[in-house]
Amino acid sequence: MSKQTRRARLRTATAEAHVERAVSVVTGRPILIRCECPLGHDHTYAEWQERFGREAAEE
Ligand SMILES: [Zn+2]
Numbered sequence: 001m002s003k004q005t006r007r008a009r010l011r012t013a014t015a016e017a018h019v020e021r022a023v024s025v026v027t028g029r030p031i032l033i034r035c036e037c038p039l040g041h042d043h044t045y046a047e048w049q050e051r052f053g054r055e056a057a058e059e
Helices: 045-057
Strands: 018-023 030-035
Touching (some): 018 045
Antiparallel strands (some): 018 030
16 A cells, blocks of 8 residues: 655666656646656656556556
8 A cells, every 4th residue: 555656766777867857746737857767868757658567566
């Protein structure tokens, strides 16, 4: 029943810092998040989920 943030576990590789575009659940507006995931380039949260979300989502 733990609800940890999934991305905290994904520390496998060091990539260049870039920006992830997401949508705020509070305001519904686009927000930019500093990201250092292995994608290594600007991307959306959906894109990140495509790459890593499937595995990480499995509890
Ligand atoms: Zn990223």
